Amino acid sequence: MRHALSLLFLLPLAAFDTLAAPKADYAAAAAIFTKHCLDCHAQQDPEGGLVLESFAALMKGGENGAIIVPGKSSESLMVKFLDGTSGRKGKNQFMPPGNRKHLAADEIAIIRAWIDAGAPAPTAGQEIGRLANLPKIAPRGTPRSPINALAYAPKPNLVAVARHGVVELRDGITHALLRTLTGLHGQVNALAFTTDGAHLFAAAGEAGLAGEIRQFKTADATLVRVFDGHRDAIYSLALSPDNSTLASGSYDQKIILWNAATAGQIKTLNGHNGAVFALDFRPDGKLLASASADRTVKLWDVASGERRDTLAQSLKELYTIAFSPDGKRLLAGGVDNRIRVWAISEKAAETTNPLLESRFAHEGAILKLAFSRDGRHLLSAANDRTVKLWDAGDLKEKHLLTGQPDWSPAVTFLKDESHFAIGRLDGSLEFHDLNPPRKNN
Numbered sequence: 001m002r003h004a005l006s007l008l009f010l011l012p013l014a015a016f017d018t019l020a021a022p023k024a025d026y027a028a029a030a031a032i033f034t035k036h037c038l039d040c041h042a043q044q045d046p047e048g049g050l051v052l053e054s055f056a057a058l059m060k061g062g063e064n065g066a067i068i069v070p071g072k073s074s075e076s077l078m079v080k081f082l083d084g085t086s087g088r089k090g091k092n093q094f095m096p097p098g099n100r101k102h103l104a105a106d107e108i109a110i111i112r113a114w115i116d117a118g119a120p121a122p123t124a125g126q127e128i129g130r131l132a133n134l135p136k137i138a139p140r141g142t143p144r145s146p147i148n149a150l151a152y153a154p155k156p157n158l159v160a161v162a163r164h165g166v167v168e169l170r171d172g173i174t175h176a177l178l179r180t181l182t183g184l185h186g187q188v189n190a191l192a193f194t195t196d197g198a199h200l201f202a203a204a205g206e207a208g209l210a211g212e213i214r215q216f217k218t219a220d221a222t223l224v225r226v227f228d229g230h231r232d233a234i235y236s237l238a239l240s241p242d243n244s245t246l247a248s249g250s251y252d253q254k255i256i257l258w259n260a261a262t263a264g265q266i267k268t269l270n271g272h273n274g275a276v277f278a279l280d281f282r283p284d285g286k287l288l289a290s291a292s293a294d295r296t297v298k299l300w301d302v303a304s305g306e307r308r309d310t311l312a313q314s315l316k317e318l319y320t321i322a323f324s325p326d327g328k329r330l331l332a333g334g335v336d337n338r339i340r341v342w343a344i345s346e347k348a349a350e351t352t353n354p355l356l357e358s359r360f361a362h363e364g365a366i367l368k369l370a371f372s373r374d375g376r377h378l379l380s381a382a383n384d385r386t387v388k389l390w391d392a393g394d395l396k397e398k399h400l401l402t403g404q405p406d407w408s409p410a411v412t413f414l415k416d417e418s419h420f421a422i423g424r425l426d427g428s429l430e431f432h433d434l435n436p437p438r439k440n441n
Contacts, residue, residue: 024110024117026055032107033058036096053231054210055122073115082108147423148189150410153197154373158218159414159421160200161429162188167202169218172414175431179221184214190237192246199224201260203248205233211250213237213258227263229256238279238288245302247288249276255290257305267305271298278320283327287348291318297332299348308348313340313355320368324392325375329356333366333380339395359395362386367409370420377417381408387422389434399434 033041033052040047050062061067067078079085081095082103096102103111114120149162157172167181167188181202190203200218205211211230216223227246236249239260246258255269255276274293281288287308288300295318297311316335323330323344330342330353339361345352364384371378371392378392387408389399401422410423418434 024113024120026114026120026122029111029114030055030122032103032110036103036107040096059119068115068119070119071116073112076115079108079112079115082111144425145427146187146425147410147427147429148187149191150412150421150423151191151193151200152412152414152421153193153200153218154415156197156218157415158193158197159412160191160193160202161423162191162202162410163427164188165204167191167200167216169200169221175429181214181216181221183223185212186233189233189235190248192237192239193218194239194243195241201227201237201239201246203234203237205230205250207233207251209233211248211252213246213248215260215263225263227258229258229265230254232275235275235277236279236290238281240281240285240302241283242285245281245285247279247281249279249290249292251275253292255279255288255300257288257302269300269305269307271307271310272296274317277318278332280321280323280330282323282344283325287327287344289321289323289330291321291332291334293317295334297321297330297342299344299353301348309350309353311340311342311353311355313358314338316365320366322369322371322378325371325373331369331378333361333369335365337362337364337366337382339366339369339380341395357395361388361395367407368411370411370413372413372417374417377413379411379413379420381411381422383407387411389420401432 037052041050041052048062051057059068067076069075073079145163147161147163151160159170159172161168161170164187165184169178170176171178184202184204186204186206188202188204192201198218200216201213203213211232211234213227214223215225230250230252232251234248234250238247244260246260247255249255253272253274257266259266272292272294276290276292278291279288286302288302290298295314295316297318299308301308314334314336318332318334321330321332328344330344331339333339337360339359340355341357342353343356361380362382362384364382366380366382368381369378376392378390381387385404387401387404388397391398404424405428406424406426408422408424411420413420420432422430
């Protein structure tokens with residue numbers, strides 16, 4: 001009887017100990033770093049070279065080397081500074097330094113538990129929003145759901161519509177909503193279908209925090225994998241014609257080439273001095289073009305990552321680029337209202353990519369250029385609230401769509417050159433057929 005009563009008392013205590021055990025994952029530890037540490041250890045001007053904004057930076061350590069010893073919290077320099085046992089004379093032994101409030105015992109316990117568990121890496125999406133500590137402000141009216149990008153997949157006849165936090169998949173003929181891809185953080189700014197339309201890559205992120213790409217199966221909206229590496233929102237995305245290499249460009253001024261099958265980073269392309277707003281692969285997959293707020297277009301050798309040429313004729317920021325389907329021409333547009341056309345050589349070496357034309361195209365900044373698949377037609381959209389259809393061969397204007405209710409940063413051709421879709425910042429989506437069937441009298 002006494003033994004049975006002892007068990008009754010011990011069982012609740014064991015359950016309590018289980019519930020009280022600190023959570024040993026990166027997300028719990030990162031929340032504490034966000035709360036206490038980022039004033040001194042953010043990406044911008046970090047104290048001691050130590051950056052705590054990401055798992056990779058944390059594990060790299062600072063000027064004095066690694067601060068985390070996986071599996072051994074008592075030997076980790078981070079813990080020693082947090083609990084005041086670093087033993088470094090003449091310096092603040094506690095972090096945060098000075099008169100700032102030290103971490104609570106339960107917070108240090110969470111960090112210890114994570115380190116003792118082997119300092120496991122974050123799971124998909126855990127790093128997004130790691131710096132967010134902003135007040136919640138309720139909107140006074142119904143918030144808009146702007147359309148930032150469109151993409152079309154001919155084989156399954158799908159139109160992808162990028163909004164804030166979600167991507168809609170619509171039928172290319174009936175335009176009916178088929179399914180919604182969710183779980184994205186921030187504005188979804190760029191989309192890329194695989195050639196068979198079976199997968200969609202969607203790029204998003206939080207300004208000043210981080211960017212991410214999510215890969216989905218279009219048949220059932222299943223999340224396949226997450227690509228995490230940029231330090232700011234991603235604005236551009238391109239998939240190589242053989243579906244093997246994914247390129248992303250961000251406000252952090254970097255271009256990352258990814259293994260599309262594994263989400264592993266292949267290389268980072270550095271060279272732009274402004275946000276990378278547009279990317280496009282040449283149809284042979286050997287060359288990547290990028291357009292930036294630094295007013296340049298750059299051409300990159302995909303295999304080596306080397307910059308082949310910088311096309312610097314633009315007068316203001318560039319927002320959009322597009323290779324012609326034959327790969328012989330590259331078009332770009334941006335804030336100076338012009339469409340520029342370059343002839344691109346096979347190797348794209350410096351001085352071998354002459355400017356063919358600079359055409360004044362709109363009364364406002366050009367937001368998007370899109371070729372038809374046969375290369376005969378071109379769509380352009382601008383912040384003068386117009387969309388134009390051009391003969392791509394001689395850049396002769398064929399149709400002008402005026403009176404757009406808002407800017408149209410998203411345009412794409414559908415099944416042929418007469419069918420296209422327009423997505424606007426006011427959230428409206430419109431489908432056009434320039435050759436509607438005639439009615440019988």
